[in-house]
Amino acid sequence: MTVAASKPRLLVLASTFPRWPEDTEPAFVLELTRRFTQRFEVHVLAPHAPGAAQREEMAGLTIHRFHYAPEGWQTLTYEGGILARLRENPWRAALVPLFLVAEALAIRRLLKHHQFAAIHSHWIIPQTLALRLGTLGLTHIPPALCTSHGGDLFGLQGRMMRALKRWSLRSCRAITVVSQAMVPEAQRLAPHLEPQVIPMGTCLSRQFTPDAGIGREPGMILFVGRLVEKKGVKHLLDAVALLRPKQPGLHLYVAGKGPDEASLNARAKHADLSGHVTFLGGVPQAKLPELYRRASVTVVPSVVAEGGDQEGFGLVIVEAMGCGCPVIVSGLPAIEDIVSGEEMALRVPPGDATALADALEHTLNEPMVAERRAKVALAHVRQRFGWESVGGQYLALLSR
Structure with missing residues (x-):
């Protein structure tokens, strides 16, 4: 034996x-x-x-x-x-x-x-x-x-x-x-x-994958991540507020929780954003793909925090790209490991709400162009991540 x-x-x-x-x-x-x-x-x-x-x-x-x-x-x-x-x-x-x-x-x-x-x-x-x-x-x-x-x-x-x-x-x-x-x-x-x-x-073969049966919702902007300074959500809120007069049908969904949630919620209740932002709280991993598949764009507006803390890697970018979702990212060094060129995602200077609003407007107004970028990104992340x-x-x- x-x-x-x-x-x-x-x-x-x-x-x-x-x-x-x-x-x-x-x-x-x-x-x-x-x-x-x-x-x-x-x-x-x-x-x-x-x-x-x-x-x-x-x-x-x-x-x-x-x-x-x-x-x-x-x-x-x-x-x-x-x-x-x-x-x-x-x-x-x-x-x-x-x-x-x-x-x-x-x-x-x-x-x-x-x-x-x-x-x-x-x-x-x-x-x-x-x-x-x-x-x-x-x-x-x-x-x-x-x-x-x-x-x-x-x-x-x-x-x-x-x-x-x-x-x-x-x-x-x-x-x-x-x-x-x-x-x-x-x-x-x-x-x-x-x-x-x-x-x-992440799982790009079964979990974070496109679904042709789910259509993208016009004007749906998605953020996924912890609600902390380095994630840059306050700049995303300001960008949405700048864009809202031109895009009255847009809506931002914030999936995540963290110590900055109360202050961000308070900002979202101002007159320039009221009714256009929904905080979803912590969303289990199993339910994230549906959000990525429905969103018109996922935004990763990361910045360098006051103490120097910053992204080491943007996994949300990979998840969203794996689901075929167009993405807008900050131009931080670590993110360049994933997004090496404009053919995969639009990049904006960290903390620049005006530039972020312009990128959002471009993505929402030209969905076919955004989808072409998303297809290039999907092939890239499947191979590497x-x-x-x-x-x-x-x-x-x-x-x-």
């Missing part, structure tokens, strides 16, 4: 992780990590949140969640991410040391009870910092890969934060970034590593 060899174990560190099937938290880490189960026995460590199980099996993964405060006080993660939650309530900074210590101890416990072949840490801070803290004094530490998504690299500036990031990355054997624009900063922080660019991926390509690159790196 032949006994099948067990798979090597992989530990994945995440700052957010879906807590139930309809959770609206970003599902990128879940969907990526699922691809690893073909070669690894995968364990995921993520912070606990009210209503979440402390340990469970999900999509072939073993999920461990650590407590860092009494349940009602665990408000540092989810609902937009740590940086957004801190901006929403600066007093939450008192939870950061508790979070780091709790995660470091949880990592140490898992390393004590399981033999891992490798560790995949998402974000430099807090996950990779917690990994460095949790492995201090240990002699046998699995090789670690850090994936930076942008906010931790471009944000969290200052001498102390940069020193912390450098110190954290000394625990890693490799680092990946999600766009070419992130490479120089990653090299400055970790000169001992050679950053590898692996973009974020499907899970077959992205998941395969991560698997190859982790296997090495």
Whole structure:
């Protein structure tokens, strides 16, 4: 009788992780990590949140969640991410040391009870910092890969934060970034590593696909994303207000939630926008394709936030293009990895509401031209950003 060899174990560190099937938290880490189960026995460590199980099996993964405060006080993660939650309530900074210590101890416990072949840490801070803290004094530490998504690299500036990031990355054997624009900063922080660019991926074969049976609604403008400063929604609202006298039938749908929701809602109630903006709240991933298929245009108006935080990669762009939706984007460096020319999407200067209004007017007035751009974009993203390509690159790196 032949006994099948067990798979090597992989530990994945995440700052957010879906807590139930309809959770609206970003599902990128879940969907990526699922691809690893073909070669690894995968364990995921993520912070606990009210209503979440402390340990469970999900999509072939073993999920461990650590407590860092009494349940009602665990408000540092989810609902937009740590940086957004801190901006929403600066007093939450008192939870950061508790979070780091709790995660470091949880990592140490898992390393004590399981033999891992490798560790995949998402974000430099807090996950990779917690990994460095949790492995201090240990002699046998699995090789670690850090994936930076942008906010931790471009944000969290200052001498102390940069020193912390450098110190954290000394625990890693490799680092990946999600766009070419992130490479120089990653090299400055970790000169001992050679950053590898692996973009974020999504399902472009079954989920985010066109549907010829769904027609686009004239005047329907769509935004999808967290309601935080770097997403630039306030500039989109101003652009819609500028365009409304010329396009009285337009309507903006905002899918997402976050700390800026109240102020954006208040702006949408002004006379120049009243009745033309609908906030949909958090929309589950499974329901996003229908919105992309109905919209006349999806807008990604990202900007550089006050503290330097900016997009590391615009996954919403890929999702919308995968559904055949025309797109307007900001001309940020990271977005150029997806949109390399005007033949795929219109680009506007970040924060320029007038230019954005002009691009919206052009798209709404010339739907056939917009559809031609969308067809070029669809072929482009299918080739580069499907899970077959992205998941395969991560698997190859982790296997090495």
